[in-house]
Amino acid sequence: MHHPQPASQMGEDADRPRWTADVRLTINGERWEGTLDARTSLLDALTNEVGVNSAKRGCDHGQCGACTVLVDGRRILSCVALAASCDGTEVTTTEGLGAVGNLSPLQAAFVECDGLQCGYCTPGQICSAEGMLSEARQGAPSHVTIDVAETGVLLTDAEIRELMSGNLCRCGAYTNIAAAIAMVADQGGMRP
Structure with a gap:
């Protein structure tokens, strides 16, 4: 640097x-x-x-x-x-995660689950969710993780809400945002 x-x-x-x-x-x-x-x-x-x-x-x-x-x-x-x-x-x-006609799995899930309304927060929500999924794959616990000694983190609804709590949506699309993340976590075997 x-x-x-x-x-x-x-x-x-x-x-x-x-x-x-x-x-x-x-x-x-x-x-x-x-x-x-x-x-x-x-x-x-x-x-x-x-x-x-x-x-x-x-x-x-x-x-x-x-x-x-x-x-x-x-x-x-x-x-x-x-x-x-x-x-x-x-x-x-x-923009680096996917493109029109070639969306990333998470971007496609946001569209399928209607995980947006006005769309202003959506890029930050998607990047945060992508980072959160990576953290979960690495076993990083959150405040609500029941057993931090476990080697893997299963993304329960509570885990998803906690790990995404730093991203606000003024339109209140949280339920659909969480559903989109859960869909991708399901596909990756990270859900209970």
Whole structure:
């Protein structure tokens, strides 16, 4: 990772803005490089610099989950993650999970279960669910896991609700969102 330095310590780069960071990301399989203000959030880099349309700004405080993306396969809130701290990582948004005519199993389940209404939170919900399914496959327990010593986590309805609790939906599509996740978990043998 490139650590920001004041311009007075950058020698020949003294004409660069005072606090910058060179950031290299692979976004949905495409390589991207840029020099950013070191305070730039990953969300701002994705939307303003790269042109990603699916990552959404909701609360801008990491409380609603609309900005959730996957970084090296783990879900993060991109509005509170600095782009510079993600240097060298693989960033996946819903656009990188599938495409029209070739949806990922989770995207297809959201459509089949009507796991959306206005759709604003849907990209964050899908990325969070994808990350949550990966965490469950790895055996990561949640607050409601009955036996944390178990090697596998079965995604009960309570587990799904707990693991998705960081993603808000103002339209109240939670029941259908949980049904879509349960459908994919069923297909993966992760349901009781």
